[in-house]
Amino acid sequence: MSSTEKWSDLAARVMSAVAMAVVAVAGIWTGGYVFHVLVALICGVMVWEMVGMLRPGQSRAQLLLGGTTGAAVLLSVYLPVGFALPLLLAPALVGFGYLERNRTIYMTFTVMILMSGFGMIKVRDEMGVNWMLWLVLVVVVTDVVGYFAGRAFGGPKFWPAVSPKKTWSGTAAGWIGAAIVGLVFSANTGVGYQLIGISIAVSMASQMGDIAESGMKRKMGVKDSSNLIPGHGGLMDRFDGMLGASVFLLIIGQVIGFPPGVG
Incomplete structure (x- = not known):
């Protein structure tokens, strides 16, 4: 894949991402x-x-x-x-x-x-707002860091039969990005550093949601869930990670108490 092809959808993705971010932040804040x-x-x-x-x-x-x-x-x-x-x-x-x-x-x-x-x-x-923002940031950073790292570094594919663009470098970079989000929130909210591990686990759960949706699309022979969002496909293509992350958090919150050290 040429350098131009790697980044050909970047402009549309960025513009759509900004619009979605504005709507999301406004909704979360309100x-x-x-x-x-x-x-x-x-x-x-x-x-x-x-x-x-x-x-x-x-x-x-x-x-x-x-x-x-x-x-x-x-x-x-x-x-x-x-x-x-x-x-x-x-x-x-x-x-x-x-x-x-x-x-x-x-x-x-x-x-x-x-x-x-x-x-x-x-x-x-x-x-409250802070923990909802934490959840969203973990998922978004996992996706964004994974996107750029995967295209910049390439390397072995994660599961080429289902998600041909996903690489191990992008997957691991997503975990690192989530860990940084967890570190920042743990330092500024007074909760323990367990939040770093929880953030990585939530990142993994979001990637599982992404992979599950990719598997469904592959089975149905479609590239995107719809064409509602330029550069991104459909809402399901953007929120597949949130599916895995929020369901995982809903489950573990009942088991370990969340936020750690507070709940």
Whole structure:
């Protein structure tokens, strides 16, 4: 691959990334209902994109299942947890009536999307702006550092059959970037240095989310989840890492107590 080809999509990626960053920061900073609606919309659009990959040409199924997912995420925030849990699983089962094939893929990813949205809202509502920014920064730095390091250094591919552009150099660089984020937050929040290890683990979980989505796209024979975002593809292509990271954090938060040394 030539130097020009390596960086050919950089301008579009940067402009789109800046626009997404502005919307994300505004939503996180505002919090409350604004953030809840933003997360619900993102979750709904991701399911809309996924159904479009799994069952092309079925716009009615896309709208129904995407809308059901977004509504479930939003309503779950305002219900007691006991009532929220079945609501968060319901859209994964509703899709069985609309998909003749790939039902397991749909069910697995829909549950991940729903739990991820619920987890992000819980982090912002219960832990505040700083920890939501930490989570986002770990995922973004993992992706950005991995992107530049992978193209700059190249080297052995991570899993060429599924994600041909992902390299071990980019993957490891993502862990280092996440560790630096953890170090900065641990030094400025009063929590222990365990946060460095947790940040690396969350980085790994975000990469697993990325790989899982790449595997689904490879199986369905598509390059991007949609063409909504210039230079990036679809929302699912950008939030696949957040799926893995936020679900992982939702789980370990119940086990180890989070933030470490505080919760």
